[in-house]
Structures are given as structure tokens and as C-alpha cells.
Amino acid sequence: MNLLIMGPPGAGKGTQSEVLVNELKIPHISTGDMLREAVKQGTEMGKKAKEYMDKGQLVPDSVIIGVVKERLALPDCKVGFLLDGFPRTVPQAEALDQTLLDLGIKLNAVININVPRERIVARLTGRRVCRSCGATYHVLFNKPKDEGKCDKCGGELYQRSDDTEQTVNNRLDVYEAQTQPLIDYYNRQGLVLNINGDQEISGVLSDIMGALKK
């Protein structure tokens, strides 16, 4: 299956993706994760991206579009993919359409997780991420068994530098202005599956699986 997962920052895209890609046996392509890896490695792209990310702004289309094109052309995407965090602007969506056309593949669905804005700040300021395997936790809503330690690999949990209250508010403004309009773009293609993200993690997952089966 060729899928997009969309929704505001903190909607649960990463949390749901971790399980979905296991169930569906497809690669998880998260542009946020790819950019954070580039920052960690100190590459040219990483250095450029960090300034934008820490302010809660989008990195320029010219930086990200090429990266996604290359990623989708790798052989593991032949069985499908779950794209998380891309596209985020109209030019990115148009570039994705062209890339898929060139590769001869079609999107099957766009999973759109809805969560009211007032719920999001608490989700993101309490998020913790594993430094080794990238698994996502929350200090209240999805606690690891041992505080500060990943259940899956024992790695150290850290807080993302863009998960401060001020940056989260900027990210939400940017989402509403630049990314939310893409839901209409995909509605016109009849691809959007609207999911209620304001419920327990397991409930969100079963709603997604149910919607994909239809």
C-alpha cells in the first residue's frame, strides 16, 4: 500500500506509523526523522535544516523535495510506503504527484489524524524519544516502563529541541497556514480517510486499520 499520514504536529503520526509499518510490512518514511538524522550527522543539509526546525518553520521545498524523490526510488518502496510529514506545502504535493507518476505508482489513501489544537501542547511538551531507535513515549500518556529508558532497546530518552511551548505554537500556525490546505487537495482526489485522533492510542490505531480495510 502507498500511504500518506497527515495531521498537525503531535497528532500521533509517528506513534501510529511505528505500528502500522509493522502490520503492513512497508517502510516508514518520515521527513522529520530524516532531517533530525542529518542534523545529528552534521551534514550540509542538517546544518541548514536545524535553523528552520528550531524556529518551528518549514525547511525550504528545494531542500526536502529532492531527498524524498531519491528515497521513493529505492527498491524497498516497491512493496509500498508510509510517508509521514511529507508533503507539507502545495509545491511538495505537486512534486510528489509527478514523482509517483514517473515511478508508475498511485497513492491508495491519505490518513488524516484530527486532534483539536488545545490538546497538542501537552502532548508535545511531554513527548520523549529514544535516541537509539526513535521510539516515541509520553511522560503521562505513554510512559516507558523505566523512566528515561526505551522499552524496546534500553536506549536513552530525550526531548526534541522543537518541543518547547513557543516552538510548538509556531509549528501549529505553520501547519494551519501551509499544510492543512493539502487536505482539500487530496479530498479532490477522493483519497482522505478522516480519523479521530483525540482518543486512546489503541483506538486511533483500530480506526485507521478499519478505514484502510474498506
Ligand code: AP5
Ligand atoms: P516532524 O518531525 O514531522 O514533526 P511534526 O509534523 O511537527 O509532527 P510530530 O513528529 O511533532 O508529531 P506526530 O504527529 O508524529 O506525533 P507523535 O506520534 O510523536 O517535523 C519536524 C520539523 O522538521 C518541522 O517543523 C520542519 O521544520 C521540518 N520538516 C519535516 N518535514 C518537512 C517537510 N516535508 N517540509 C519542510 N520541513 C519539514 O506524538 C506526539 C506525542 O503525543 C508523543 O509523546 C506521543 O506519545 C503522544 N501521543 C500520541 N498519540 C496519542 C494519543 N492518542 N493520546 C495521547 N497522547 C498521544
Ligand code: MG
Ligand atoms: Mg512525528
Ligand code: ZN
Ligand atoms: Zn529505543
